[in-house]
Amino acid sequence: MTLLLGIVAQLLHIGLVLLAAPLLAGALSVAPAWLAGRTPPPFAQPWRDLLRQLRKQAIRNEAASIVGRMAPTVSVALAGVAVCLIPSFALGMVSAPMTDLLSLLAVLGLGRTMRVLAVLDTGNGAGGAAAAASGRLAVLAEPAVWLAVFALALLAGGGTLDRIVAARLDGGMAPGAAALAGAGLALLAWAACAAPPMDTARSGSDLVLSQIADALNRLAWCDLIGALVLPYGMATAEAGPLAWAVGLLAWVGRLLLAVGLLSAGLSVASAPRVRSAVVLALVLAVLGAVLALAGKGGA
Amino acid sequence: MPLLVGIVAALSVLGAVAGFVARAARQAIGFAGAGLGGLGCLLALLALLLDAAPASLDFPIGLPGYPLRLTLDPLAAFFLLPAFLTGTAGIAFAAEVGASAPRASLAGLCWCLAGTVLTLLAEDGATQAIGLCLAGGAIWASGEAGRPRALQLGATVLAALCVLAAKAVPDRPIAVFGLAAIAAGALAGLPPFHRWSIQAHRAAPSRAAALLSGAMQPLAVYLAIRMVLGRSDQPLAWYWAMPLLVAGAVAMFQGAWRAAQETDVDACLAALAERQGGLVATGIGLVLIGRAVDLPGMTVLAEEAVFLLVLTQAVCGTLGQLAAGAVRDGAGSGRLQALGGLIHTMPTVAIGMAATLFALSAAPAGAGFAALWLLFQALLAAPRALAFAPVAVVLAVSAGLSGAAALRLFGVAFLGRPRIPRSAGATDVAKPARPALLVLAGFAVLLGLFPGLAALLAGGAIRQLDAIDLGDRVGVLGLEGYPVLPQVLLTVVLAGLVWLALRRGNGPAPRFGSAWNDGFAPAPPWLPFGDPLTQWSGAGLLPRLPRLPVRWLRHWPKSWSTQHAAMQALLGALAAFLATLLWLGAA
Incomplete structure (x- = not known):
């Protein structure tokens, strides 16, 4: 019965996130205008643009190789994996053992690397500079991810996201170190969502795929940070549909909060601020790891 | 065991013969050497899979009282498995593509x-030292003499002397530890x-x-394990792990930093190998710490x-160097600034290099991810001590730097446009040598997808070292808690679905042309591959280190650049941080 409930919750979760990704993209196009007091564009405008793009012919650079051709598809698949595995409304889904936080974040990082490689594949000067800037950020962001996850796993007694969120719900984590590591990851999420697009020379289906990957990445980061920072109301898969409904409401609330914060955050984003945020995330993650190691006494 | 001894003897004879015969015969000798290496690989694999009991063979030669x-x-x-694998690939490659190479080259590889x-097989220090000198000397002899080769030979001889000295003081574990670390x-x-x-x-x-x-780097690890970890009856105190952790941290950081800076393909790979040594x-x-505090899980x-x-x-050291x-x-140069777009002209080499990186x-x-994941799990299983904080920090920083180094090397050399006409005319490796590269690339991918395989093969060695059985925690399909294989399968399924959806979408087929270049004017006709200056050169990937305010430090010694000085200062600060945390942790 538990397995069956786990499978049903997983399928429901996949359906819901597939529904939420376009809604989140629409909300993120409407909310900034709404917050600034301007007339917002239609809610479905991003997706209308994508459909229009899909009918256009893609122009690929002559220098492009198989890496450039495969990268958009692979980056959508990688973002899809992250979105499918990060729990939204319930813990204990059938994918729970696969939610090792380190590998989930590494999957998101690999998606970004694929896009950098695709840009380098064109041999385009400005694209190369953007790719170098993104790589420079990754040099700092990757250690921040490893250390933040190390701190959280140390505090929760295990590295899977399910375990960490459950420990957070039980109040079993030292608040200081967990807050530092969580704040570090939140800054990284903002930096990942606010980084300027690299592949500006794409068109047609390639552009559509890279925008879908963007939308999925943003949803993955929102789900992840929401689950780590505000896991309240999250159900367990075996608790049944009534608890799921409560978890669903909590998830919608978290997403609405994320849309508000992200809209405000994206409006103040600039390259130097993103860089500073990543450096700050690394410092917070180091402090989180040191505190987590110090918290339980000496050897 | 007699078969293995036969292989060693036959390889030595082949090496001796290869130094004197004509080119055509040398190729046949190369194939024979590769065949012997392959046979050795199979024997080692069989011994590991069948969990063969230890076997010894005595020879009536050697020093008085110390028979071989x-x-x-x-x-x-x-x-033996990695040694034979590397040797087989190297000799096969030399036989295929290096028929015109100097005679000493093939002979050197066999020896x-x-x-x-x-x-690896020797039990006494004298034979180990002889084997080391033979291996190091053979590499020294297989190329042109010069300072780097002399240094390499010197390092090998130093290692051999340390091994000999360690056998002379078997009852002093701390001296053995120091000598093993130096070797x-x-x-x-x-x-x-x-x-x-x-x-x-x-x-x-x-x-x-x-x-x-x-081959030499795994051999170094073997000597360290045999001499330091081989004596589980007298575990060293936990603080003896500190020199190793400090040396490892410096090597990880320095290797990864250099790999992201070097201008040569070979040098980048050598720097990444230094990082592996640090790991x-x-x-x-x-x-050592796990043993000292009696935590078998760690x-x-x-x-x-x-x-x-x-x-x-x-696998990757061999594959990377062969590809380099x-x-x-094929492209006439190993300098990154003379390469570019090699994925079009050298697809096999590109696959090999991609798998390596x-x-x-x-x-x-x-x-690499699997190994780092295991090291982090070991840190999670360790006692809570602040001394582990710098280890975790350097592991994480080196992970970020190595990713940047790999991205830069592949992005600059293999993607984009050729930077000089010579690299546009690059030719892929000769057809008969391609399977060697592809098989090694397959092994590299296999190790990443199934890291449990390496653990299973090492099961006997772990049992020998610590009398611990791996049990159900490790299987062919993976390690406990390591979720990468299902994630890879899910990625493949999703990518397939996206690809199918695009094909079904009946959208217009893509067109190839010059893409929008942000308003730059097209390159003049005498630059058929575009202006090389408009391509990324690989620079600017590393964060800028702070400039030192002390003026005299910038000028003394003169060979120091500000970057070097800053790096040394950073390493010094790291060491001070480690010492402080160690003191705090111990208190």
Whole structure:
């Protein structure tokens, strides 16, 4: 019965996130205008643009190789994996053992690397500079991810996201170190969502795929940070549909909060601020790891 | 066991013969050597899979009272596998593409493999030292003489002397530990012996550099494990792990930083190999701590990481150096600024290099990620002590730097447009040599997807070292809690669905043309591949280190750049941080 409930919750979760990704993209196009007091564009405008793009012919650079051709598809698949595995409304889904936080974040990082490689594949000067800037950020962001996850796993007694969120719900984590590591990851999420697009020379289906990957990445980061920072109301898969409904409401609330914060955050984003945020995330993650190691006494 | 001894003898004879015969016969000798290496690989694999009992063979030769004795135990059998694998690939490659190479080249490879195997099988220090000298001397002799080669030979001889000295003081574990650390550090090019490594990799022919990277480094790890961890009856105190952790941290940071800065393909790979050495030193340090505080879970995780790193280094060190040699031969240069777009002209080499870099960096589903994941799990299983904070920080920082280094090397050399006309006319490696590269690339991918395989192969060695059974925690399909294989399968399914949806979508087929170049004017006709200056050069990937305010430090000594001075200051600060935390943790 538990397995069956786990499978049903997983399928429901996949359906819901597939529904939420376009809604989140629409909300993120409407909310900034709404917050600034301007007339917002239609809610479905991003997706209308994508459909229009899909009918256009893609122009690929002559220098492009198989890496450039495969990268958009692979980056959508990688973002899809992250979105499918990060729990939204319930813990204990059938994918729970696969939610090792380190590998989930590494999957998101690999998606970004694929896009950098695709840009380098064109041999385009400005694209190369953007790719170098993104790589420079990754040099700092990757250690921040490893250390933040190390701190959280140390505090929760295990590295899977399910375990960490459950420990957070039980109040079993030292608040200081967990807050530092969580704040570090939140800054990284903002930096990942606010980084300027690299592949500006794409068109047609390639552009559509890279925008879908963007939308999925943003949803993955929102789900992840929401689950780590505000896991309240999250159900367990075996608790049944009534608890799921409560978890669903909590998830919608978290997403609405994320849309508000992200809209405000994206409006103040600039390259130097993103860089500073990543450096700050690394410092917070180091402090989180040191505190987590110090918290339980000496050897 | 007699078969293995026969292989060593036959390889030595082949090496001797290869020095005197004509070119056509040399190719046949190369194939025979590769066949012998392949047979050795199979024997080692059989010994590991069948969990063969230790066997010894005595010879009526040697010093008075010290007869020559060769022993095959699970630890030696595990290390025979990477040695034979690397040797086979190197000799096969030399036979295929290097028929025009100097005579000493093929002979050197055969002797080097024979020397490596002799060191692995030897039970006494004298034979181990002879094997080491044979392997190091063979690599030294297989190329042009020069300072880097002399340094490499010097490092090997130093390692041999340390091994001999360690056998003279078997009852002093601390002296043995120190000598083992010097021997392994000198052989693997860990700080402070790192200077010779990059120079020697650059100066050696690619086949010899492959053995230097793929056989000598695992040999260094073997010596360290045999001499330091082989005596579980007298575990060293936990603080003896600190020199290893410090040396490992410096090597990890320095290797990854250099790899993201070097201007040469070979030098980048040698620097990544230095980082691998640092990871191994950290792993052995964690094993020592796990033993000292009696935490078998931590010990096993760190040992699994070390054995996985050894196999990865053997496969990827060989593959990377062979691919780098193919780039040098096919594209006329190993300098990154003279390359570009090689994926179009050298697809096989591009596959080999991609597999190498994927496994050596910390990209998920690569063997490097699996090893780093295991080391972090060992740290999670360790006692809570602040002394582990710098280890975790350096592991994480080196992961980020190695990813940047891999991205830069592949992005600049293999993607984009050719930077000079010579690289546009690059030719892929000769057809008969392609399977060697592709098979090694397959092994590199396999190790990343199934890291449990390495742990299973090392099961006998772990049992021999610590009397711990791996049990159900490790299977062919993976390690407990390591979720990468299902994630990879899910990625493949989703990518397939996206691809199918696009095909079904009936959208117009893509067109190839000059893409929008942000308003830059088209290149003049005499630059058929575009203006090379409009392509990214690979610079600017590393964060800028703070400039030192002290003026005299910038000018003294004159060879120091500000960057070097800043790096030294950073390393000094790291060491001070480590010392402080150590003091706090101990208190």
